[in-house]
Amino acid sequence: MRIGVPKEIKDHEDRVGLVPSSVAELVAHGHEVLVEKGAGRGAGIADRDFVKAGARILDAVDAVWGEAEMIVKVKEPLAVEREKLRPDHLLFTYLHLAPDPDQTRDLVASGATCVAYETVTSATGGLPLLTPMSEVAGRMAAQVGAHALENAAKGRGVLLGGVPGVAPAKVVVLGGGVSGTHATTIALGMGADVTVVDRSLDVLRRLDARFGPRLKTAASTRETIAALVAEADLVIGTVLIPGAAAPKLITRPMLKTMKRGSVIVDVAIDQGGCAETSRATTHSRPTYVVDGVVHYCVANMPGGVARTSTFALSNATLPFALALADKGWRRALAEDPHLANGLNVCAGRVTHPAVAEALGYDLLPLDRALAA
Structure with missing residues (x-):
């Protein structure tokens, strides 16, 4: 051939x-x-x-x-x-x-x-050709989110890991799959205060066993997500339904409750994004601001590395x-x-x-x- x-x-x-x-x-x-x-x-x-x-x-x-x-x-x-x-x-x-x-x-x-x-699927129910790029995008999400929080990027001016005497940033990861797990790994490694939200208790148990008391977990409901994003400095959206459009977990009313200069990194943007205000961006112009919230929605994140x-x-x-x-x-x-x-x-x-x-x-x- x-x-x-x-x-x-x-x-x-x-x-x-x-x-x-x-x-x-x-x-x-x-x-x-x-x-x-x-x-x-x-x-x-x-x-x-x-x-x-x-x-x-x-x-x-x-x-x-x-x-x-x-x-x-x-x-x-x-x-x-x-x-x-x-x-x-x-x-x-x-x-x-x-x-x-x-x-x-x-x-x-x-x-x-x-x-x-x-x-493409695997015998274990995974997505073997999506997984490597999900790993990369998840790890990048914490990295680009940390940068987007800087003042020069119109963020809140918050250091992800804080310093002695100053609290770290609050990071909420929506979805505990491959991207979410890797985003959590990097965000915790940078010293952030991290909460992962997922609708599967088995996923939350796996994450709890892996990361221990450093990580907070929450079962996914609209009320829970609304409360967490209102307090977050950085929200990383990694939800995935194979082949289908991503569910809109962050609504426009929720966005209005978020802190000015907080950041959404929407890893799910390839499937339409998990925030109602998400639209695809590029590495040339990776962010935009809606209601004071910085959106990073690059549709080919792994292309940056x-x-x-x-x-x-x-x-x-x-x-x-x-x-x-x-x-x-x-x-x-x-x-x-x-x-x-x-x-x-x-x-x-x-x-x-x-x-x-x-x-x-x-x-x-x-x-x-x-x-x-």
Whole structure:
């Protein structure tokens, strides 16, 4: 199979879909890998590194999309990229379709087969291709939140860990999953006063066992969230419903009760955000202020640490990329129900239940998609 790796064009998105070691594995399996010139530069990977691994470097992005049968990316294709999709293309990347009707419409119209990293599952019920970026985003959330609290960033001027004689910042983490756990790790490590909110008591028990009395936990209700965000200096939103839009846990009335200069870091923004006032931002302009509250809603947070993120992501995606390339997508999905959960669009139809429900599409069942 001919596998194309285009350069990412989203604002400050410096990750790349494959690293040289992954290219070498694909080449060893008999596949041809086409990499756009300069695609790995932002992650510190030179074209010559891809060439040594067996890839062919193409000067033009149109050549990559034109020659490739399978496109391996990091972020969802932007409008100009979606125009390049063909019915015979297999697209393997993050999509986050539920809050993005324009992208969904274009992918459906393209006729391409689109497998989304974020809805591939594991035998243990996890999301193996989302996990590495959730780990990165969670760790970054405390870091960028600490910066956003500084006066120069229009924050309250509060140091996350405080100093002797001055209390640390109060941090509320909404969601105790992968991102929430990693955000908690860093925030506690910086000395903050941290409370994690989750609707699952099992999750709260796990966190309590892991972090001990340093961490406060709270069962999620609207009343509890309202009370906690009103006292918080930093709120980190990490809630996730696989494939679906994130629930709006922070309402506009709640926002009005928050301290002036407090900060919301909405890690859930890829799925539409967990605050009613959240809207996607970029690394170039990461924050904005509503009702005196600083919002950090960068939709590709891990792109800010592109080298770490690229290698972490490629480690996770390689086995699935090999399966798709070696077997073809129909056989690969038929033999692996967890990879099959990644199928979001096929033959001009939506194939993921959460996406279909969120955007009002008729669902094409998997068995019919495989036969299409």
